[in-house]
Amino acid sequence: MARSRGVWILAALIAAAQRVEHYEMAGYGCVRTYAELMGEKQAAKVLQKTLDEEGATDKRLTGLAERINVTAKTPTKSKAAGKNGRATRSKTMTSRIMEAVGMES
């Protein structure tokens, strides 16, 4: 059984956010290097701090993506038949994440 559309949307949003972070890291890295080449030590230091923050955000998004992507490809438990033939319903990590971001499944 395929996952709900919401989980795939969440996975796509995380991927888009990671693309933004990588774009930002490329920009800050270049400008930091220019600052270093021009002897602007204070500016280079601030830009490196920003670059580090972008990297940390990317790592958090990677951790989230690793969980949501696995969840997205896993069959939905709530629609699978249990031993008695009736559908079982359990609160999955996906449900909790979707609730946290305001996207009920």
Ligand SMILES: [Fe+2]
């Ligand atoms: Fe960012």
